[in-house]
Amino acid sequence: MTIKELLSNLNELAPFELQQESDNSGLLLGEPQKKVSKGLITLDVTEEVLDEAIEKKCDIIISHHPFIKDGLKKITGAGFAERVLVKAIKNDLAVISLHTNLDNIYAGVNRKMCDLIGLDDIKILDPVRGKLKKLVVFCPSDHADKVRMAIFKAGGGKIGDYDWCSYNIEGKGSFRAGEGTSPFVGKVNELHFEKEARIEVIYPSYVEKQVLDAMIKAHPYEEVAYDLYPLDNVFDRVGAGMIGNLKTPLVIEDFLSLLEKKFKTSIIRYSSASKEKISVVALCGGSGSFLLEKAISAGADAFVTADVKYHLFFDATGKIVLADIGHFESEQFAKDLIFEMVSKKISNFAFQISEINSNPVKYFRTK
Ligand SMILES: [Zn+2]
Incomplete structure (x- = not known):
């Protein structure tokens, strides 16, 4: 290839x-x-x-x-x-x-780290915005199933663990076909009304080309009427870091031992915090210091990452167990x-x- x-x-x-x-x-x-x-x-x-x-x-x-x-x-x-x-x-x-x-993908490096230490109820710690868009397309009602399914198969219509999500409403579209056209319905130079469906589907911007190509291919009209909207929604499947719960809460020393064993670390640098047990864990493979505040505000008891500067341990002390396990170790x-x-x-x-x-x-x- x-x-x-x-x-x-x-x-x-x-x-x-x-x-x-x-x-x-x-x-x-x-x-x-x-x-x-x-x-x-x-x-x-x-x-x-x-x-x-x-x-x-x-x-x-x-x-x-x-x-x-x-x-x-x-x-x-x-x-x-x-x-x-x-x-x-x-x-x-x-x-x-x-x-x-x-x-930044859900099934990426951070997910691997979560699995390694056995975290449940995993979520992206800092999900992105601006990566979701909406497609609204108008098509003859009797072709709506075909067009909808083509969009779904190309990656549109996923919300969390649900797929094939869309909103549909019936209406009436109008058009007049110009000279030289071959309209699917209606006649050249005559006003035509057609029973149409308005289909709305959300999709990640990175599948836009395949979604539009599939939609246009499945659509019977010569000229397809559709709108694209940028969205400000948070995309919870994509972003930096992850957060989840340990199956069994651990005292700090046992938690650090778990990290040492699973990541085969020679040394762990960490900040102390008056936590009796570690239950909620945030993590980010590689240099994840930029996520410390997110980890604290998300209620994590510990934040596992690497390349942490000396002064950041002061910011963490008393609030969260900030553990630097080493860059290579976190991403090995x-x-x-x-x-x-x-x-x-x-x-x-x-x-x-x-x-x-x-x-x-x-x-x-x-x-
Ligand atoms: Zn790295």
């Missing part, structure tokens, strides 16, 4: 449109029309990972972290990203990154997650999980 086809499959799993503004998810290296046949899945793209890809005869790497984050002005091999880029080009390797688009299972998702969706492509531990942080213990 071509890189372009692979990208389109990945986009259906974790739409690239959902990445944060500062992110660089997507195709980082490679020509879209190039054919690829074997992918290596990794958390980070390092020179060691490139060697592994060469040895395993992979032609494309799918990573969680983009190895190019900011614009490169020179390629002299001085920096880490430049060295990786030069080596990847020399070895004809393509690279795709699924970063914050994978963090992202490659398993990507592997599970892509293997299920793209059956005619070979994927392998990288065996390299790419954590650049080492831990020193005196005993």
